[in-house]
Amino acid sequence: MRNNPPLAAIVEDDLFLADIYSDTLKGAGFDVTLFHDGEIAMQEVKKLNSDLIVLDLNLPKYSGIEIYRDLRSHPETAETWVLIVTANPAQAAELTKSEVDAQNLLILSKPISVDQLDQLAQRLVFRK
Amino acid sequence: MTLNLNPTTGLITLDNPRGWWFWPHVAYAYTFLLLGTYLLLQEYWTKKEVYRSQIFTNIVAILLPWISNGIIVSGVFPNVPFDFTSLTFSVTVLILGWNFLRYGFLDLLPVAHRAIVESIADAVIVLDTDLRIVDLNPAAWELFRLKNNQVIGKSFESVLQPKIQIGLQALRQHGYHKQITLETTGQPVKWLDLYISSLRDPSTQGGHIITLRDVTSLKENEAALAIARDEAMQANNFKTQLLANVSHELRTPLGVIMGYTDLIMRKSYGQINEKQAATLGRIRESTEYLDGLVSELLDQAQLDSGKLQLVETPFEPREVFGKTANQLSVLAEAKKLNFQLIISDDLPNSIVGDSQRIKQILVNLISNAIKFTENGGVTAKLFKADAARWKI
Numbered sequence: 001m002r003n004n005p006p007l008a009a010i011v012e013d014d015l016f017l018a019d020i021y022s023d024t025l026k027g028a029g030f031d032v033t034l035f036h037d038g039e040i041a042m043q044e045v046k047k048l049n050s051d052l053i054v055l056d057l058n059l060p061k062y063s064g065i066e067i068y069r070d071l072r073s074h075p076e077t078a079e080t081w082v083l084i085v086t087a088n089p090a091q092a093a094e095l096t097k098s099e100v101d102a103q104n105l106l107i108l109s110k111p112i113s114v115d116q117l118d119q120l121a122q123r124l125v126f127r128k
Numbered sequence: 129m130t131l132n133l134n135p136t137t138g139l140i141t142l143d144n145p146r147g148w149w150f151w152p153h154v155a156y157a158y159t160f161l162l163l164g165t166y167l168l169l170q171e172y173w174t175k176k177e178v179y180r181s182q183i184f185t186n187i188v189a190i191l192l193p194w195i196s197n198g199i200i201v202s203g204v205f206p207n208v209p210f211d212f213t214s215l216t217f218s219v220t221v222l223i224l225g226w227n228f229l230r231y232g233f234l235d236l237l238p239v240a241h242r243a244i245v246e247s248i249a250d251a252v253i254v255l256d257t258d259l260r261i262v263d264l265n266p267a268a269w270e271l272f273r274l275k276n277n278q279v280i281g282k283s284f285e286s287v288l289q290p291k292i293q294i295g296l297q298a299l300r301q302h303g304y305h306k307q308i309t310l311e312t313t314g315q316p317v318k319w320l321d322l323y324i325s326s327l328r329d330p331s332t333q334g335g336h337i338i339t340l341r342d343v344t345s346l347k348e349n350e351a352a353l354a355i356a357r358d359e360a361m362q363a364n365n366f367k368t369q370l371l372a373n374v375s376h377e378l379r380t381p382l383g384v385i386m387g388y389t390d391l392i393m394r395k396s397y398g399q400i401n402e403k404q405a406a407t408l409g410r411i412r413e414s415t416e417y418l419d420g421l422v423s424e425l426l427d428q429a430q431l432d433s434g435k436l437q438l439v440e441t442p443f444e445p446r447e448v449f450g451k452t453a454n455q456l457s458v459l460a461e462a463k464k465l466n467f468q469l470i471i472s473d474d475l476p477n478s479i480v481g482d483s484q485r486i487k488q489i490l491v492n493l494i495s496n497a498i499k500f501t502e503n504g505g506v507t508a509k510l511f512k513a514d515a516a517r518w519k520i
Contacts, residue, residue, distance in 0.1 A: 020387030087379035111383030114390030
Protein backbone atom coordinates (compact mmCIF):
# COMPACT_ATOMS: atom_id res chain seq x y z
CA MET A 1 0.00 0.00 0.00
CA ARG A 2 1.26 3.41 -0.98
CA ASN A 3 1.51 6.18 1.60
CA ASN A 4 -0.67 9.20 1.02
CA PRO A 5 1.06 11.47 0.24
CA PRO A 6 3.83 9.12 -0.95
CA LEU A 7 7.02 9.12 1.08
CA ALA A 8 10.52 9.40 -0.38
CA ALA A 9 13.77 8.78 1.51
CA ILE A 10 16.77 10.64 0.12
CA VAL A 11 20.24 9.46 1.12
CA GLU A 12 22.80 11.95 -0.20
CA ASP A 13 25.77 13.42 1.63
CA ASP A 14 26.07 16.48 -0.58
CA LEU A 15 23.74 19.01 1.08
CA PHE A 16 23.01 20.94 -2.11
CA LEU A 17 22.14 17.85 -4.14
CA ALA A 18 20.00 16.55 -1.28
CA ASP A 19 18.20 19.91 -1.25
CA ILE A 20 17.62 19.74 -5.02
CA TYR A 21 16.26 16.17 -4.88
CA SER A 22 14.10 17.15 -1.92
CA ASP A 23 12.62 20.24 -3.61
CA THR A 24 12.01 18.25 -6.80
CA LEU A 25 10.20 15.41 -5.02
CA LYS A 26 8.20 17.78 -2.81
CA GLY A 27 7.15 19.53 -6.03
CA ALA A 28 6.03 16.12 -7.32
CA GLY A 29 3.84 15.65 -4.28
CA PHE A 30 6.09 13.57 -2.06
CA ASP A 31 6.80 13.83 1.63
CA VAL A 32 10.57 13.68 1.99
CA THR A 33 12.97 12.43 4.68
CA LEU A 34 16.63 13.34 4.21
CA PHE A 35 19.73 11.41 5.32
CA HIS A 36 23.24 12.79 4.89
CA ASP A 37 25.10 10.02 6.67
CA GLY A 38 25.49 6.35 5.70
CA GLU A 39 25.38 5.04 9.25
CA ILE A 40 22.09 6.73 10.19
CA ALA A 41 20.60 5.84 6.81
CA MET A 42 21.58 2.20 7.37
CA GLN A 43 19.58 2.14 10.61
CA GLU A 44 16.63 4.35 9.74
CA VAL A 45 15.65 3.99 6.08
CA LYS A 46 14.33 0.47 6.42
CA LYS A 47 12.00 1.57 9.27
CA LEU A 48 10.35 4.32 7.20
CA ASN A 49 8.17 2.24 4.91
CA SER A 50 8.91 4.74 2.15
CA ASP A 51 7.62 4.42 -1.41
CA LEU A 52 10.86 5.50 -3.05
CA ILE A 53 14.47 5.58 -1.93
CA VAL A 54 16.98 7.82 -3.70
CA LEU A 55 20.42 6.52 -2.78
CA ASP A 56 23.86 8.01 -3.42
CA LEU A 57 26.68 5.45 -3.67
CA ASN A 58 29.58 7.36 -2.14
CA LEU A 59 28.62 7.96 1.45
CA PRO A 60 30.61 8.26 4.66
CA LYS A 61 30.76 5.12 6.87
CA TYR A 62 28.49 2.84 4.81
CA SER A 63 28.48 2.83 1.03
CA GLY A 64 25.26 3.06 -0.93
CA ILE A 65 25.80 -0.53 -2.11
CA GLU A 66 25.90 -1.81 1.47
CA ILE A 67 22.75 0.11 2.32
CA TYR A 68 21.04 -1.16 -0.84
CA ARG A 69 21.90 -4.80 -0.03
CA ASP A 70 20.69 -4.33 3.54
CA LEU A 71 17.40 -2.86 2.29
CA ARG A 72 16.89 -5.84 0.01
CA SER A 73 17.47 -8.27 2.88
CA HIS A 74 14.51 -6.87 4.83
CA PRO A 75 11.00 -7.88 3.75
CA GLU A 76 9.59 -4.36 4.30
CA THR A 77 12.04 -2.81 1.83
CA ALA A 78 12.74 -5.83 -0.38
CA GLU A 79 10.52 -4.50 -3.17
CA THR A 80 10.69 -0.74 -2.62
CA TRP A 81 11.78 1.20 -5.70
CA VAL A 82 15.39 2.31 -5.32
CA LEU A 83 17.02 4.95 -7.50
CA ILE A 84 20.77 4.72 -7.16
CA VAL A 85 22.54 7.88 -8.26
CA THR A 86 26.30 7.87 -8.62
CA ALA A 87 28.94 10.23 -9.94
CA ASN A 88 31.22 7.32 -10.72
CA PRO A 89 30.24 5.52 -13.95
CA ALA A 90 32.66 2.66 -13.17
CA GLN A 91 30.78 2.02 -9.95
CA ALA A 92 27.49 2.22 -11.80
CA ALA A 93 28.78 -0.30 -14.35
CA GLU A 94 29.97 -2.61 -11.57
CA LEU A 95 26.58 -2.48 -9.88
CA THR A 96 24.73 -2.98 -13.17
CA LYS A 97 26.83 -6.11 -13.60
CA SER A 98 26.30 -7.53 -10.12
CA GLU A 99 22.59 -6.63 -9.97
CA VAL A 100 21.59 -7.88 -13.41
CA ASP A 101 18.55 -9.63 -12.00
CA ALA A 102 17.53 -6.92 -9.54
CA GLN A 103 13.92 -5.79 -9.59
CA ASN A 104 12.68 -2.28 -8.79
CA LEU A 105 16.12 -0.81 -9.17
CA LEU A 106 17.38 1.94 -11.45
CA ILE A 107 21.00 3.01 -11.59
CA LEU A 108 21.59 6.54 -12.85
CA SER A 109 24.76 8.53 -13.45
CA LYS A 110 25.10 12.00 -12.00
CA PRO A 111 24.18 14.61 -12.86
CA ILE A 112 20.48 13.78 -13.19
CA SER A 113 18.10 16.49 -14.26
CA VAL A 114 15.25 17.70 -12.13
CA ASP A 115 12.83 16.74 -14.92
CA GLN A 116 14.23 13.21 -15.06
CA LEU A 117 13.92 12.73 -11.31
CA ASP A 118 10.45 14.28 -11.19
CA GLN A 119 9.08 12.12 -14.00
CA LEU A 120 10.77 8.91 -12.82
CA ALA A 121 9.60 9.33 -9.25
CA GLN A 122 5.99 9.92 -10.29
CA ARG A 123 6.04 7.06 -12.80
CA LEU A 124 7.56 4.56 -10.39
CA VAL A 125 5.42 5.35 -7.43
CA PHE A 126 2.08 5.92 -9.11
CA ARG A 127 2.46 2.82 -11.28
CA LYS A 128 2.86 0.69 -8.17
CA MET B 129 128.11 -63.61 -37.61
CA THR B 130 129.03 -64.35 -41.29
CA LEU B 131 128.44 -62.74 -44.66
CA ASN B 132 127.27 -65.11 -47.44
CA LEU B 133 126.67 -64.70 -51.15
CA ASN B 134 123.50 -66.44 -52.17
CA PRO B 135 124.15 -68.06 -55.56
CA THR B 136 120.48 -68.16 -56.63
CA THR B 137 119.42 -64.62 -55.72
CA GLY B 138 122.79 -62.98 -56.03
CA LEU B 139 122.16 -61.17 -52.72
CA ILE B 140 124.68 -60.85 -49.93
CA THR B 141 123.01 -61.99 -46.70
CA LEU B 142 124.03 -61.44 -43.15
CA ASP B 143 123.85 -64.73 -41.33
CA ASN B 144 123.24 -63.92 -37.73
CA PRO B 145 122.85 -66.98 -35.48
CA ARG B 146 120.41 -66.59 -32.56
CA GLY B 147 122.17 -66.11 -29.28
CA TRP B 148 120.72 -66.44 -25.72
CA TRP B 149 119.41 -62.86 -25.76
CA PHE B 150 117.24 -63.50 -28.82
CA TRP B 151 114.20 -65.00 -26.98
CA PRO B 152 113.99 -62.42 -24.20
CA HIS B 153 114.11 -59.82 -26.94
CA VAL B 154 111.29 -61.59 -28.84
CA ALA B 155 109.23 -61.77 -25.62
CA TYR B 156 109.84 -58.07 -24.97
CA ALA B 157 108.94 -56.98 -28.50
CA TYR B 158 105.87 -59.21 -28.71
CA THR B 159 104.53 -58.04 -25.36
CA PHE B 160 104.40 -54.48 -26.68
CA LEU B 161 103.03 -55.56 -30.04
CA LEU B 162 100.33 -57.50 -28.21
CA LEU B 163 99.55 -54.59 -25.96
CA GLY B 164 99.37 -52.15 -28.88
CA THR B 165 97.08 -54.49 -30.81
CA TYR B 166 94.87 -54.95 -27.76
CA LEU B 167 94.53 -51.21 -27.31
CA LEU B 168 93.62 -50.75 -30.95
CA LEU B 169 91.04 -53.54 -30.81
CA GLN B 170 89.56 -52.00 -27.68
CA GLU B 171 89.36 -48.64 -29.45
CA TYR B 172 87.65 -50.35 -32.35
CA TRP B 173 84.84 -51.70 -30.17
CA THR B 174 84.32 -48.63 -28.05
CA LYS B 175 84.60 -45.82 -30.56
CA LYS B 176 81.73 -44.51 -32.65
CA GLU B 177 81.09 -45.93 -36.09
CA VAL B 178 82.71 -42.97 -37.84
CA TYR B 179 86.12 -43.69 -36.27
CA ARG B 180 86.10 -47.44 -36.93
CA SER B 181 87.46 -47.46 -40.49
CA GLN B 182 90.38 -45.36 -39.30
CA ILE B 183 91.10 -47.76 -36.43
CA PHE B 184 90.69 -50.73 -38.73
CA THR B 185 93.41 -49.37 -41.06
CA ASN B 186 95.67 -48.92 -38.04
CA ILE B 187 95.08 -52.54 -37.01
CA VAL B 188 96.00 -53.68 -40.53
CA ALA B 189 99.18 -51.58 -40.34
CA ILE B 190 100.20 -53.10 -37.02
CA LEU B 191 99.39 -56.67 -38.09
CA LEU B 192 101.88 -56.62 -41.02
CA PRO B 193 105.05 -56.68 -38.85
CA TRP B 194 103.32 -59.22 -36.61
CA ILE B 195 102.75 -61.62 -39.47
CA SER B 196 106.12 -61.16 -41.16
CA ASN B 197 108.11 -61.44 -37.96
CA GLY B 198 105.98 -64.38 -36.84
CA ILE B 199 106.86 -66.22 -40.05
CA ILE B 200 110.56 -65.59 -39.60
CA VAL B 201 110.75 -66.32 -35.87
CA SER B 202 108.60 -69.45 -35.99
CA GLY B 203 110.42 -70.80 -39.06
CA VAL B 204 107.22 -72.26 -40.58
CA PHE B 205 108.46 -71.34 -44.03
CA PRO B 206 112.19 -72.32 -43.91
CA ASN B 207 112.73 -71.36 -47.53
CA VAL B 208 112.16 -67.64 -46.93
CA PRO B 209 115.40 -66.23 -48.25
CA PHE B 210 115.63 -63.21 -45.89
CA ASP B 211 113.96 -61.54 -42.89
CA PHE B 212 111.47 -59.12 -44.47
CA THR B 213 110.17 -57.73 -41.12
CA SER B 214 111.92 -54.42 -41.69
CA LEU B 215 110.27 -54.22 -45.13
CA THR B 216 106.79 -54.68 -43.61
CA PHE B 217 107.61 -52.00 -41.03
CA SER B 218 108.09 -49.62 -43.95
CA VAL B 219 104.67 -50.63 -45.31
CA THR B 220 103.22 -50.04 -41.82
CA VAL B 221 104.70 -46.56 -41.75
CA LEU B 222 103.26 -45.88 -45.21
CA ILE B 223 99.80 -47.03 -44.10
CA LEU B 224 99.98 -44.95 -40.91
CA GLY B 225 101.12 -41.95 -42.95
CA TRP B 226 98.22 -42.40 -45.35
CA ASN B 227 95.91 -42.63 -42.36
CA PHE B 228 97.31 -39.40 -40.95
CA LEU B 229 96.59 -37.55 -44.15
CA ARG B 230 93.25 -39.15 -44.88
CA TYR B 231 91.72 -38.76 -41.42
CA GLY B 232 93.31 -35.46 -40.56
CA PHE B 233 95.21 -36.57 -37.46
CA LEU B 234 96.95 -33.27 -37.50
CA ASP B 235 93.75 -31.26 -37.70
CA LEU B 236 93.29 -28.44 -35.25
CA LEU B 237 89.94 -29.64 -33.90
CA PRO B 238 91.01 -31.21 -30.58
CA VAL B 239 93.49 -28.41 -29.97
CA ALA B 240 90.79 -25.87 -30.79
CA HIS B 241 88.31 -27.58 -28.46
CA ARG B 242 90.75 -27.33 -25.60
CA ALA B 243 91.54 -23.70 -26.43
CA ILE B 244 87.85 -22.82 -26.44
CA VAL B 245 87.24 -24.40 -23.04
CA GLU B 246 90.31 -22.57 -21.70
CA SER B 247 89.33 -19.19 -23.05
CA ILE B 248 85.50 -18.97 -22.78
CA ALA B 249 83.97 -16.69 -20.18
CA ASP B 250 81.71 -19.48 -18.86
CA ALA B 251 83.09 -21.50 -15.99
CA VAL B 252 83.41 -25.20 -16.86
CA ILE B 253 83.96 -27.84 -14.19
CA VAL B 254 84.36 -31.53 -14.98
CA LEU B 255 83.45 -34.13 -12.36
CA ASP B 256 84.01 -37.86 -12.46
CA THR B 257 81.35 -40.43 -11.60
CA ASP B 258 82.20 -40.10 -7.88
CA LEU B 259 81.63 -36.34 -8.18
CA ARG B 260 85.33 -35.54 -7.72
CA ILE B 261 86.66 -32.52 -9.56
CA VAL B 262 88.84 -33.67 -12.46
CA ASP B 263 89.19 -30.49 -14.46
CA LEU B 264 88.20 -26.85 -14.42
CA ASN B 265 88.89 -24.02 -16.81
CA PRO B 266 90.47 -20.63 -15.91
CA ALA B 267 87.02 -18.97 -15.79
CA ALA B 268 86.04 -21.43 -13.06
CA TRP B 269 89.19 -20.75 -10.99
CA GLU B 270 88.52 -17.06 -11.36
CA LEU B 271 84.83 -17.36 -10.42
CA PHE B 272 85.44 -19.37 -7.25
CA ARG B 273 88.88 -17.85 -6.51
CA LEU B 274 90.46 -21.30 -6.51
CA LYS B 275 93.87 -22.59 -7.41
CA ASN B 276 93.97 -25.51 -9.79
CA ASN B 277 96.25 -27.66 -7.66
CA GLN B 278 94.12 -27.15 -4.55
CA VAL B 279 91.00 -28.71 -5.93
CA ILE B 280 91.77 -31.32 -8.55
CA GLY B 281 90.84 -34.73 -7.17
CA LYS B 282 88.82 -33.22 -4.30
CA SER B 283 85.11 -33.89 -3.97
CA PHE B 284 82.55 -31.41 -5.25
CA GLU B 285 80.84 -31.62 -1.87
CA SER B 286 83.87 -30.33 0.05
CA VAL B 287 85.08 -27.65 -2.38
CA LEU B 288 82.16 -26.26 -4.33
CA GLN B 289 78.95 -27.20 -2.55
CA PRO B 290 79.47 -24.61 0.22
CA LYS B 291 79.62 -21.97 -2.53
CA ILE B 292 76.88 -23.12 -4.87
CA GLN B 293 73.82 -24.57 -3.20
CA ILE B 294 72.90 -27.49 -5.41
CA GLY B 295 71.96 -31.02 -4.41
CA LEU B 296 74.33 -33.85 -5.28
CA GLN B 297 71.45 -35.66 -7.00
CA ALA B 298 70.99 -32.71 -9.35
CA LEU B 299 74.61 -33.08 -10.49
CA ARG B 300 73.74 -36.46 -11.96
CA GLN B 301 70.80 -35.13 -13.97
CA HIS B 302 71.66 -34.52 -17.59
CA GLY B 303 70.14 -31.24 -18.79
CA TYR B 304 69.58 -29.90 -15.26
CA HIS B 305 69.32 -26.11 -15.17
CA LYS B 306 69.04 -23.75 -12.25
CA GLN B 307 69.63 -20.10 -11.61
CA ILE B 308 71.78 -19.64 -8.51
CA THR B 309 73.43 -16.81 -6.62
CA LEU B 310 77.08 -16.76 -5.64
CA GLU B 311 78.33 -14.72 -2.74
CA THR B 312 82.06 -14.04 -2.60
CA THR B 313 83.56 -11.95 0.19
CA GLY B 314 84.16 -8.38 -0.89
CA GLN B 315 82.25 -8.92 -4.14
CA PRO B 316 78.71 -8.09 -5.15
CA VAL B 317 76.37 -11.09 -5.35
CA LYS B 318 76.51 -12.78 -8.74
CA TRP B 319 73.63 -14.47 -10.56
CA LEU B 320 74.67 -17.62 -12.39
CA ASP B 321 72.93 -19.87 -14.88
CA LEU B 322 73.99 -23.42 -13.99
CA TYR B 323 73.74 -26.28 -16.47
CA ILE B 324 74.64 -29.93 -15.93
CA SER B 325 75.50 -32.29 -18.76
CA SER B 326 76.52 -35.92 -18.41
CA LEU B 327 79.49 -37.29 -20.25
CA ARG B 328 78.02 -40.17 -22.18
CA ASP B 329 81.01 -41.21 -24.24
CA PRO B 330 81.34 -44.99 -23.66
CA SER B 331 85.13 -44.81 -24.12
CA THR B 332 85.44 -42.85 -20.88
CA GLN B 333 84.26 -43.72 -17.41
CA GLY B 334 81.48 -41.11 -17.66
CA GLY B 335 81.14 -38.05 -15.48
CA HIS B 336 79.44 -34.69 -15.38
CA ILE B 337 80.15 -31.22 -16.68
CA ILE B 338 78.96 -28.14 -14.80
CA THR B 339 78.74 -24.96 -16.85
CA LEU B 340 78.16 -21.65 -15.09
CA ARG B 341 77.31 -18.46 -16.95
CA ASP B 342 77.36 -15.09 -15.24
CA VAL B 343 73.95 -13.53 -15.89
CA THR B 344 74.23 -10.79 -13.25
CA SER B 345 73.97 -7.94 -15.76
CA LEU B 346 70.96 -9.60 -17.41
CA LYS B 347 69.36 -9.97 -13.99
CA GLU B 348 70.08 -6.37 -13.15
CA ASN B 349 68.56 -5.25 -16.45
CA GLU B 350 65.56 -7.46 -15.79
CA ALA B 351 65.12 -5.95 -12.33
CA ALA B 352 65.54 -2.41 -13.70
CA LEU B 353 62.94 -3.15 -16.38
CA ALA B 354 60.56 -4.61 -13.81
CA ILE B 355 60.94 -1.51 -11.63
CA ALA B 356 60.40 0.76 -14.64
CA ARG B 357 57.34 -1.27 -15.65
CA ASP B 358 55.90 -1.18 -12.13
CA GLU B 359 56.49 2.54 -11.93
CA ALA B 360 54.80 3.07 -15.29
CA MET B 361 51.86 0.93 -14.18
CA GLN B 362 51.68 2.77 -10.90
CA ALA B 363 51.74 6.11 -12.71
CA ASN B 364 49.02 4.88 -15.04
CA ASN B 365 46.89 3.62 -12.16
CA PHE B 366 47.45 6.89 -10.38
CA LYS B 367 46.34 8.74 -13.50
CA THR B 368 43.20 6.60 -13.79
CA GLN B 369 42.42 7.05 -10.10
CA LEU B 370 43.06 10.77 -10.32
CA LEU B 371 40.78 11.10 -13.32
CA ALA B 372 38.08 9.06 -11.60
CA ASN B 373 38.33 11.26 -8.52
CA VAL B 374 38.44 14.48 -10.50
CA SER B 375 35.46 13.34 -12.52
CA HIS B 376 33.54 12.51 -9.34
CA GLU B 377 34.48 15.77 -7.70
CA LEU B 378 33.45 17.72 -10.82
CA ARG B 379 30.19 15.90 -11.30
CA THR B 380 28.74 16.73 -7.90
CA PRO B 381 28.98 20.54 -8.27
CA LEU B 382 27.86 20.20 -11.91
CA GLY B 383 24.81 18.34 -10.65
CA VAL B 384 24.15 21.14 -8.16
CA ILE B 385 24.40 23.84 -10.86
CA MET B 386 22.11 21.87 -13.16
CA GLY B 387 19.66 21.03 -10.37
CA TYR B 388 19.20 24.56 -9.07
CA THR B 389 19.04 25.92 -12.61
CA ASP B 390 16.26 23.43 -13.39
CA LEU B 391 14.37 24.25 -10.21
CA ILE B 392 14.54 28.01 -10.84
CA MET B 393 13.51 27.46 -14.48
CA ARG B 394 10.53 25.40 -13.28
CA LYS B 395 9.60 28.36 -11.10
CA SER B 396 9.86 26.21 -7.96
CA TYR B 397 11.34 29.26 -6.19
CA GLY B 398 9.00 31.84 -7.65
CA GLN B 399 8.31 33.62 -10.91
CA ILE B 400 11.17 34.53 -13.31
CA ASN B 401 11.12 36.81 -16.31
CA GLU B 402 11.94 35.82 -19.90
CA LYS B 403 15.46 37.22 -19.84
CA GLN B 404 16.21 35.26 -16.64
CA ALA B 405 14.77 32.07 -18.18
CA ALA B 406 16.92 32.47 -21.33
CA THR B 407 20.03 33.07 -19.21
CA LEU B 408 19.31 30.01 -17.11
CA GLY B 409 18.92 28.04 -20.35
CA ARG B 410 22.46 29.05 -21.36
CA ILE B 411 23.81 28.06 -17.94
CA ARG B 412 22.08 24.68 -18.35
CA GLU B 413 23.53 24.09 -21.84
CA SER B 414 27.08 25.00 -20.81
CA THR B 415 26.86 22.76 -17.78
CA GLU B 416 25.70 19.84 -19.93
CA TYR B 417 28.61 20.45 -22.30
CA LEU B 418 31.05 20.45 -19.38
CA ASP B 419 29.53 17.22 -18.08
CA GLY B 420 30.05 15.63 -21.50
CA LEU B 421 33.74 16.53 -21.36
CA VAL B 422 34.11 15.01 -17.90
CA SER B 423 32.49 11.76 -19.10
CA GLU B 424 34.84 11.49 -22.06
CA LEU B 425 37.84 12.05 -19.81
CA LEU B 426 36.80 9.25 -17.51
CA ASP B 427 35.98 6.81 -20.32
CA GLN B 428 39.41 7.41 -21.82
CA ALA B 429 41.13 6.81 -18.46
CA GLN B 430 39.33 3.50 -18.07
CA LEU B 431 40.21 2.36 -21.56
CA ASP B 432 43.86 3.33 -20.99
CA SER B 433 44.10 1.30 -17.82
CA GLY B 434 42.87 -1.76 -19.76
CA LYS B 435 40.61 -2.88 -16.94
CA LEU B 436 38.04 -4.41 -19.22
CA GLN B 437 38.07 -8.23 -19.29
CA LEU B 438 35.46 -10.40 -20.91
CA VAL B 439 34.06 -13.52 -19.24
CA GLU B 440 32.49 -15.95 -21.68
CA THR B 441 29.69 -18.14 -20.35
CA PRO B 442 26.53 -19.59 -21.89
CA PHE B 443 23.39 -17.53 -21.17
CA GLU B 444 19.80 -17.21 -22.33
CA PRO B 445 19.70 -14.02 -24.38
CA ARG B 446 15.90 -13.60 -24.38
CA GLU B 447 15.80 -13.59 -20.58
CA VAL B 448 18.70 -11.14 -20.18
CA PHE B 449 17.47 -8.79 -22.91
CA GLY B 450 13.88 -9.02 -21.69
CA LYS B 451 14.76 -8.01 -18.13
CA THR B 452 16.92 -5.17 -19.36
CA ALA B 453 14.14 -3.95 -21.63
CA ASN B 454 11.65 -4.00 -18.71
CA GLN B 455 13.88 -1.82 -16.59
CA LEU B 456 14.62 0.59 -19.44
CA SER B 457 10.97 0.90 -20.40
CA VAL B 458 10.47 2.82 -17.13
CA LEU B 459 12.94 5.48 -18.35
CA ALA B 460 11.07 5.73 -21.65
CA GLU B 461 7.66 5.92 -19.99
CA ALA B 462 8.88 8.74 -17.75
CA LYS B 463 9.57 10.76 -20.91
CA LYS B 464 6.35 9.61 -22.56
CA LEU B 465 8.30 7.80 -25.28
CA ASN B 466 7.43 4.48 -26.90
CA PHE B 467 10.02 1.80 -26.27
CA GLN B 468 10.28 -1.50 -28.12
CA LEU B 469 12.84 -4.30 -28.10
CA ILE B 470 12.47 -6.53 -31.17
CA ILE B 471 14.28 -9.87 -30.96
CA SER B 472 14.51 -11.88 -34.18
CA ASP B 473 12.82 -15.31 -33.95
CA ASP B 474 15.88 -17.26 -35.00
CA LEU B 475 17.93 -16.10 -31.99
CA PRO B 476 19.13 -19.32 -30.28
CA ASN B 477 17.84 -20.10 -26.78
CA SER B 478 21.36 -20.15 -25.41
CA ILE B 479 24.45 -18.31 -26.63
CA VAL B 480 27.99 -17.97 -25.30
CA GLY B 481 29.32 -14.54 -24.35
CA ASP B 482 29.76 -12.02 -21.57
CA SER B 483 26.12 -11.42 -20.69
CA GLN B 484 26.97 -8.67 -18.19
CA ARG B 485 28.88 -6.67 -20.78
CA ILE B 486 26.17 -7.21 -23.38
CA LYS B 487 23.66 -5.98 -20.84
CA GLN B 488 25.83 -2.95 -20.14
CA ILE B 489 26.00 -2.17 -23.85
CA LEU B 490 22.22 -2.50 -24.11
CA VAL B 491 21.66 -0.29 -21.07
CA ASN B 492 24.09 2.38 -22.30
CA LEU B 493 22.78 2.36 -25.88
CA ILE B 494 19.11 2.39 -24.99
CA SER B 495 19.31 4.78 -22.02
CA ASN B 496 21.29 7.21 -24.18
CA ALA B 497 18.73 6.86 -26.95
CA ILE B 498 15.96 7.60 -24.46
CA LYS B 499 17.94 10.49 -22.97
CA PHE B 500 18.39 12.22 -26.31
CA THR B 501 14.96 11.49 -27.78
CA GLU B 502 12.37 14.17 -27.12
CA ASN B 503 9.40 12.88 -29.17
CA GLY B 504 8.30 9.57 -30.67
CA GLY B 505 9.97 6.39 -29.50
CA VAL B 506 13.05 4.22 -29.22
CA THR B 507 13.33 0.83 -30.91
CA ALA B 508 16.15 -1.66 -30.26
CA LYS B 509 16.42 -4.55 -32.69
CA LEU B 510 18.43 -7.73 -32.26
CA PHE B 511 18.96 -9.61 -35.53
CA LYS B 512 21.27 -11.98 -37.39
CA ALA B 513 23.63 -9.93 -39.59
CA ASP B 514 25.31 -12.94 -41.21
CA ALA B 515 26.08 -16.58 -40.42
CA ALA B 516 28.59 -15.69 -37.69
CA ARG B 517 27.32 -12.43 -36.21
CA TRP B 518 24.35 -10.93 -34.43
CA LYS B 519 23.74 -7.21 -34.37
CA ILE B 520 21.95 -4.84 -32.00
